[in-house]
Amino acid sequence: MTTVDLHRMTGAYALHALSDDENAAFERHLPGCEPCAQETAELRATAARLGLAATTAPAVGLREQVLRRITTVRQLPPEVPAQAPPVRPGPRTRALSRWALAACLAAATALGGTTVWQYQRAEDARGQAGRAARVTDEVAAVLSAPDARTRGARLADGATGTVVVSRGLDRAVFAVSGMAHPPGGKVYQLWFDDDGTMRSAGLMDPGRSDQAVLLRGAVDGASGMGVTVEPAGGSERPTSAPLALMSFPG
Structure with missing residues (x-):
């Protein structure tokens, strides 16, 4: 295998289409070849753009949401028979009516509480699905922006990361592949690098090795980004040495 052959493998490597031997040879070649590293990062970003443009994943738990919402659909009221002649209630009838009224009120209260709970759950599910759809749209917008620029880097344990920045949209996306799960009770946190201030x-998402994350907030002139391991829920300031520091593409 020649060096020329290796230069031609960027596309196949980005799409995980190389054999084990070819993959190992290309990864030995990659750290010392800046053109191949740049081309590989750009091809991976392009593949991510195409994937997001061509597929739409259903919201998590969509089937359960539909089944829950069925229970909140108002049914048609029963037909009301013609009104019978009024009957003057006796003492026993009045007593039974009071008991029946109390039972109806108790049932209505219980059913009303259940309906409110089911409605709230459905509203929460719709809100989560709406937020997920908005984030997906924003990620796709950054990846497909005409001024999108990419920069790739190798992370720990063989993982690779690519940051995509759109200055016009003032947003950035971080795509990672092969990221190891964080230790228990920890999470990976992303940071904008504002000239040394994080x-x-x-x-x-601590449960996913491959993901594309929309960085929260505007780029706002940041010079780069970093990744650290933080306690679950995140930190206001980095509490550990960065796993990666990447400057944004110009």
Whole structure:
């Protein structure tokens, strides 16, 4: 295998289409070849753009949401028979009516509480689905922006990361592949690098090795980004040495 052959493998490597031997050879070549590293990062970003443009994943738990919402649909009222002649209630009838009224009120209260709970759950599910859809749209907008610029880097344990920045949208996306799960009770936190001052840019999903994360907030002139390991829920300031520091592409 020649060096020329390795230069031609950036596309296949970005799409995980190399054999084990070819993959190992290309990864030995990659750290010493800046053009291949840049081209690989750009091809991975392009593949992510195409994937987001071509697929729409259903919201998590969509089936359960639909089934829950069925219970909140108002049914048609029963047909009301013709009114019977009024009957003057006796003492026993009045007593039974009071008991029946109390039972109806208790049932209505219980059912009303259940309906409110079900309605709230459905509203929460719709809100979560709406927020997820908005984030997906924003990620796709950054990746497909005409002025999108990418920069890639190798992270710990063989993971690779690519940051995509759109100055026009003032937003950035961090795409990572092969990221190890954080230790128990920890999470990966993203940061904007404002000339040495770190500004929180949100958390990564600790259960996913491959993901594209929309950095929270505007780029706002930041010179780069970083990734640290923080306690679950995140920190106001970094509490550990950065796993990665990446300057934003010009």
